[in-house]
Every structure is written in structure tokens, then in C-alpha cells.
Amino acid sequence: MSYVQIDQAFKQYADSTVLKQVSLQIEKGELVTLLGPSGCGKSTLLRSIAGLEKLDGGTINVNGNDISHLPPQFRNVGMVFQSYALFPNMTVFDNIAFGLKMRKWPRKEITDKVKHIIELIHMSDKASSYPHQLSGGQQQRVALARALVTEPDILLLDEPLSALDAKIRKSLQIELRNIQRELKMTMIFVTHDQEEAMTISDRIFIMNGGEIVRQGKPEDIYASPKNEFVARFIGSYNVFTSQELNCMTGHSFKSGNYAIRPEVMELHPHDSLSEQQKSGMWISGIIRNMTIRGNVRRYTIQAQDITLWVDELNVPQKSALDEGLFIKVWLSEDECNLLE
Amino acid sequence: MKKKWVHIIIISVVFLYLFLPLAATFLYSIAKEWHNTILPVSYTFSAYENLYTDPRFLQAVGRTLLISGITLVLSVVTMATATFVVFMYLPKMERVLQALVMIPFAVPGVVAAVGLIKVYSSGPIILSGTIWILIGAYYVLVLPYMYQGIRNNLRTIDAKRxxxxxxxxGASKIKGFAFVIMPNMVTGILLSALLSFSILIGEFVLANFLIGGYYETIQVYLMRRLNENGHLASSIVITYFLTVAAISWMMLRLGRRFGKTEEIKEKIS
Structure with a gap:
């Protein structure tokens, strides 16, 4: 049996089913992410594990114990909320000590433990500050420390970084991952940001419409999205029907939908001779738009009536191609992923 | 620049309109001789001395404080609990509670007083002529202020989260309420209680109709003495004004603190 095992979790609100017989297994020390768009049921699943929502069906086992019907205070799970939910009337120290006080730890041990965890999050100088005296990033670190200090069986994180700016978010992602590895803590992280999920997760569960539609390691999911929803959600894949591909490339593809990563295609000038030198498929088109996405240039190409995206590394040695330019797009047949 | 002067003039006129009568009343309350001069010829605090040393006045103040105090304690305990439970666990009942707390606005004071006397003069519960009928009526009167204040407070602190x-x-519901929710509700509750108190000490209709002379409260006492002499009447008005002003000042201070809490909450979220 896995460390965390959820079987057939089912939840319904009035007419809508939020969780449709969701099952998943998580091993001890793993950091997994529930990834999906708003309303897909990821937060409900997380809250059900915490005991903040009651399941209408199914079971939740953690460390061999069925916690499905226990109230939140007896589940021994930690949770970090999107809004942090720090207690405004308590200092950083008292916020972190709260869980230990509720568990009736001796005062001396509480002090030692809280001091240790405050050091771990590098906030020793802020121990007597109130939440409103801290920045967003500091508040989130306190919320994390408060959840970790009770040594929960699992730590649940409900979009904990979404309210922070990009720079702090990225540094906290790394910090969170380091803390998780150091403490070997089992964590379930909820986010709708696919980049964040890719950065921090051991495994990703992609949810849509109350179901898990794909699960696996980040690299596997990205390389092989398997279905159209995942392809579109995970990495702005080009998704074409076989007819569209046939029309653009002149090849004959098996019937179905195909996903193609924007970065596996290459752009060549229309009059270049590379077509004769390089085997593969060639698509003729015109550049309609180009946007800079940091280290990548994204071209929007129109090939006949079909629009496709091509990503190119943004390096100074290679200047950007102009809008309105006729080009040829090279594509390998191996990079066309047939979707289920 | 021109606009600024217009603003200053308008504000000054309004200020004079509001405060001149009050200033005149104050001057009259401390005037010893004042016949045909702009300002009094001589001054005395005898009217205040008479008022504050009158055992009936002090008794009436005590009675009002007692009635208001009991009402507010009952209201805070029951409304804080009820509003919290409805807000957290029975959101569908919120409409019922909202309708209930609107009753004092729908029923005029005189109608409520006559109705209450009729109901509680006979029958299984006889409260007529006791302070409990006034406490009951006051409890209903302050419901909207207590409810709105506490509910807004719960929303501001994001009590659910x-x-x-x-x-x-690891906290039980009771411990969570006692250690986390309650300390964050104190300012909101105090604000609501002060607002309710300032309404209760200014309320005359219910006090006069329901117990009147049986149990003379400050309102009834002041109304009776207003006709005795002008200086005393003026000192009563000024005393009343200062009391309400002091409560308003406290409310403003608490309101600012409440506003800060809201800012903090915004920062956190």
C-alpha cells in the first residue's frame, strides 16, 4: 500500500459533481502536484484530505490509517493556504507555536522547536513581528513553518505562491523544494501554473472536470501529453487534426489528433536550399506575429488557413525574422504525437 | 486656490450653524447673570454642581448603565455566537437572521412599546413594570447594529480561513473560536457595543413607555428636569452632548484600528 492512497473519492455539490471517483497513490517523501484549471476539483481534493470538506464517497488512507472520517484536528496533516491564514493577533513565534500548543507539548520543547524552524526559514530576526509587519514572501515562509513544525504525515499546499510576484515565487519554489528534500516530507501541492508544477514536482496529476486525466513525471507528461486537454494545458502545444497535418505537409497521417511542441520545429528562409539537404517534412507559411518570451521567440505562422506556433531560442547571434516574411518550417515526423 | 476658499467658507458656515447653539447653551449653563450683553456678565458652575450632586441623577445614571450593560452583555454573547455559527456553518440561515435584525426598523418605538406592554401585562410571563421588559426591548433595538458589526468583522478577518x-x-472548534477568532473580533464587537450604547442612552420612547417612573433612567430623569430651570436644562444638554461625544470619539479611534486590521488583512491576502 502506498503512503497516501485515495480510492474512488467522490464529491457532489447540488447538481455538479466536483470529484468523480478520483484515485491516486503517493509514496513517502514525494512532492506531487495537482495541476489543473480553476474549478477542476484540485482544491476540493486537497481540502478533503485535510478534512475541511466531507467526501460523499471513497476513502483516504495516510500511512496505513483510514482518515476519511476523522475531523481535521486528528488527521495530522499540515496545510498552507493561498491567503496564508496567519493569525493576525499572534506574532510569528506564536503563529508557529500554535499547533504545538494545541498538541499540549511542554513549553520548553515548544520554544526549542519553534526557534529551530524559524532558523530553518531564515526569520530569526522577525520572531516577535506580527503578520502585517512582514512582506508577502515572509508571511508565506511563516505559514510554511507553522505547517511543518507539527511534523505532519503530509503537507498540503493550496496554491501557496500564487499571490506572490514572479521573482519571490521562483525563489520560494526552490526554497520549498529544498526544505521538502531536507525533511523528506510528503507534500501535495495544488497549482494552476504548469511551469510551477514542472519546476517543483516529482510527479504531476493533471485534473480536469473532477477527474485525473494524466499523471506522471514532469518530463514524461511534457514529452508525451497523451490527450488534447493535457497538450493544450501543459505547454501550448500545436494541436492539429490529421487532415490539417496532411494538408500542410503533403504526408498521409493516420486519422486522429496530433500534438507538436513549438520548439521542435525549425524556421528556414523560403528560398534556402535546406529542403534538399534535410530529410523530414516541410511546411510553407508566412510569419504573422513574433513575441519575445524571455529566452524564447515565439512565431505565429500561417500555413494555408492553419495557424501554428514555432519557438526559437532568443540568441543575439541569430536575428529575429520579420513579420510578413515567407518561410519554410521543418518538422520531423517523430515529433508528431498522436493523441488519445 | 479660489475653490479652496469656497470650501473653507462653506465648512465654517456649517460649523457655526452646528456649534453656535451648543456654545450658547454651554454659556447659558455657566452664566450667573446674562441679560442684555453679548456674553454673560458673571459665571458659575452651580447648575452642574446641582446636577452632579443630585442623588436622583446619579441613581438614574446608574440605572441606565445597568440596563444598557445587561442588554449589551446579553447581546454580545448571543449575537457573537449566533452570527459566528450562521456565518461559518449555516450560511443559508443568514437571510433569516438578516430579516430578523431588520425588525426594529420596521416597527416604530411607540407601536413596539404598546405591543410589549399588552403582551407582558398578563399571561404566562409578566414583565410589565420590571426592568426586564426594557432590557428585552433594548435587546431587539440594538440587534441590527450588533449583527452588522460582528458580521462585517468576521468577513474582514476571513474567519472561515x-x-x-x-x-x-489541531484546535477543536471551541479552541479555534476562543484563541483565534475571538481575539480578532474584539475590536469589531467593541465598536458595535459602543454604537449600541450611544443609541441606548439616547432612547426615550421605550424607556418612558415601558417603565417610566417605576425605574427612572437617565432619559426619563432628564426629560423631567428640563422644565425646572433654564441653567439646569442647559447643563443637562451639555452633559448629554459630552457623553455622546466621548463615545463617538472612542468609536472613531476603534474604527481607525478596525480599518487598520482591514488593511492588514488586505496586505496578507
């Missing part, structure tokens, strides 16, 4: 955080950290 705080309670969830407390529970996940």
Missing part, C-alpha cells in the same frame, strides 16, 4: 487553519493545526 482562520478557523480552518486553526483546526488543521
Amino acid at each position: 482562520l478557523m480552518e487553519a486553526a483546526e488543521v493545526l
Whole structure:
């Protein structure tokens, strides 16, 4: 049996089913992410594990114990909320000590433990500050420390970084991952940001419409999205029907939908001779738009009536191609992923 | 620049309109001789001395404080609990509670007083002529202020999320309420209680109709003495004004603190 095992979790609100017989297994020390768009049921699943929502069906086992019907205070799970939910009337120290006080730890041990965890999050100088005296990033670190200090069986994180700016978010992602590895803590992280999920997760569960539609390691999911929803959600894949591909490339593809990563295609000038030198498929088109996405240039190409995206590394040695330019797009047949 | 002067003039006129009568009343309350001069010829605090040393006045103040105090304690205990439970666990009942607290606005004071006397003069519960009928009526009167204040406070502190955080950290519902929710509600409750208190000490209709001379409260006492002499009447008005002003000042201070809490909450979220 896995460390965390959820079987057939089912939840319904009035007419809508939020969780449709969701099952998943998580091993001890793993950091997994529930990834999906708003309303897909990821937060409900997380809250059900915490005991903040009651399941209408199914079971939740953690460390061999069925916690499905226990109230939140007896589940021994930690949770970090999107809004942090720090207690405004308590200092950083008292916020972190709260869980230990509720568990009736001796005062001396509480002090030692809280001091240790405050050091771990590098906030020793802020121990007597109130939440409103801290920045967003500091508040989130306190919320994390408060959840970790009770040594929960699992730590649940409900979009904990979404309210922070990009720079702090990225540094906290790394910090969170380091803390998780150091403490070997089992964590379930909820986010709708696919980049964040890719950065921090051991495994990703992609949810849509109350179901898990794909699960696996980040690299596997990205390389092989398997279905159209995942392809579109995970990495702005080009998704074409076989007819569209046939029309653009002149090849004959098996019937179905195909996903193609924007970065596996290459752009060549229309009059270049590379077509004769390089085997593969060639698509003729015109550049309609180009946007800079940091280290990548994204071209929007129109090939006949079909629009496709091509990503190119943004390096100074290679200047950007102009809008309105006729080009040829090279594509390998191996990079066309047939979707289920 | 021109606009600024217009503003200053308008504000000054309004200020004079509001405060001149009050200033005149104050001057009259401390005037010893004042016949055909702009300002009094001589001054005395005898009217205040008479008022504050009158055992009936002090008794009436005590009675009002007692009635208001009991009402507010009952209201805070029951409304804080009820509003919290409805807000957290029975959101569908919120409409019922909202309709209930609107009753004092729908029923005029005189109608309520006559109705209450009729109901509680006979029958299984006889409260007529006791302070409990006034406490009951006052309890209903302050319901909207207590409810709105406490509900807004719960929303401001995001009580649901705080309670969830407390529970996940191992607190029972009672401990979560006592250690996390209640301390964050104190300012809001104090603000509501002060607002209710300022309404209760200014309320005359219910006090006069329901117990009147049986149990003379400050309102009834002041109304009776207003006709005795002008200086005393003026000192009564000024005393009343200063009391309400002091409560308003406290409310403003608390309001600012409440506003800060709201800012803090915004920062946190």
C-alpha cells in the first residue's frame, strides 16, 4: 500500500459533481502536484484530505490509517493556504507555536522547536513581528513553518505562491523544494501554473472536470501529453487534426489528433536550399506575429488557413525574422504525437 | 486656490450653524447673570454642581448603565455566537437572521412599546413594570447594529480561513473560536457595543413607555428636569452632548484600528 492512497473519492455539490471517483497513490517523501484549471476539483481534493470538506464517497488512507472520517484536528496533516491564514493577533513565534500548543507539548520543547524552524526559514530576526509587519514572501515562509513544525504525515499546499510576484515565487519554489528534500516530507501541492508544477514536482496529476486525466513525471507528461486537454494545458502545444497535418505537409497521417511542441520545429528562409539537404517534412507559411518570451521567440505562422506556433531560442547571434516574411518550417515526423 | 476658499467658507458656515447653539447653551449653563450683553456678565458652575450632586441623577445614571450593560452583555454573547455559527456553518440561515435584525426598523418605538406592554401585562410571563421588559426591548433595538458589526468583522478577518487553519493545526472548534477568532473580533464587537450604547442612552420612547417612573433612567430623569430651570436644562444638554461625544470619539479611534486590521488583512491576502 502506498503512503497516501485515495480510492474512488467522490464529491457532489447540488447538481455538479466536483470529484468523480478520483484515485491516486503517493509514496513517502514525494512532492506531487495537482495541476489543473480553476474549478477542476484540485482544491476540493486537497481540502478533503485535510478534512475541511466531507467526501460523499471513497476513502483516504495516510500511512496505513483510514482518515476519511476523522475531523481535521486528528488527521495530522499540515496545510498552507493561498491567503496564508496567519493569525493576525499572534506574532510569528506564536503563529508557529500554535499547533504545538494545541498538541499540549511542554513549553520548553515548544520554544526549542519553534526557534529551530524559524532558523530553518531564515526569520530569526522577525520572531516577535506580527503578520502585517512582514512582506508577502515572509508571511508565506511563516505559514510554511507553522505547517511543518507539527511534523505532519503530509503537507498540503493550496496554491501557496500564487499571490506572490514572479521573482519571490521562483525563489520560494526552490526554497520549498529544498526544505521538502531536507525533511523528506510528503507534500501535495495544488497549482494552476504548469511551469510551477514542472519546476517543483516529482510527479504531476493533471485534473480536469473532477477527474485525473494524466499523471506522471514532469518530463514524461511534457514529452508525451497523451490527450488534447493535457497538450493544450501543459505547454501550448500545436494541436492539429490529421487532415490539417496532411494538408500542410503533403504526408498521409493516420486519422486522429496530433500534438507538436513549438520548439521542435525549425524556421528556414523560403528560398534556402535546406529542403534538399534535410530529410523530414516541410511546411510553407508566412510569419504573422513574433513575441519575445524571455529566452524564447515565439512565431505565429500561417500555413494555408492553419495557424501554428514555432519557438526559437532568443540568441543575439541569430536575428529575429520579420513579420510578413515567407518561410519554410521543418518538422520531423517523430515529433508528431498522436493523441488519445 | 479660489475653490479652496469656497470650501473653507462653506465648512465654517456649517460649523457655526452646528456649534453656535451648543456654545450658547454651554454659556447659558455657566452664566450667573446674562441679560442684555453679548456674553454673560458673571459665571458659575452651580447648575452642574446641582446636577452632579443630585442623588436622583446619579441613581438614574446608574440605572441606565445597568440596563444598557445587561442588554449589551446579553447581546454580545448571543449575537457573537449566533452570527459566528450562521456565518461559518449555516450560511443559508443568514437571510433569516438578516430579516430578523431588520425588525426594529420596521416597527416604530411607540407601536413596539404598546405591543410589549399588552403582551407582558398578563399571561404566562409578566414583565410589565420590571426592568426586564426594557432590557428585552433594548435587546431587539440594538440587534441590527450588533449583527452588522460582528458580521462585517468576521468577513474582514476571513474567519472561515482562520478557523480552518486553526483546526488543521489541531484546535477543536471551541479552541479555534476562543484563541483565534475571538481575539480578532474584539475590536469589531467593541465598536458595535459602543454604537449600541450611544443609541441606548439616547432612547426615550421605550424607556418612558415601558417603565417610566417605576425605574427612572437617565432619559426619563432628564426629560423631567428640563422644565425646572433654564441653567439646569442647559447643563443637562451639555452633559448629554459630552457623553455622546466621548463615545463617538472612542468609536472613531476603534474604527481607525478596525480599518487598520482591514488593511492588514488586505496586505496578507
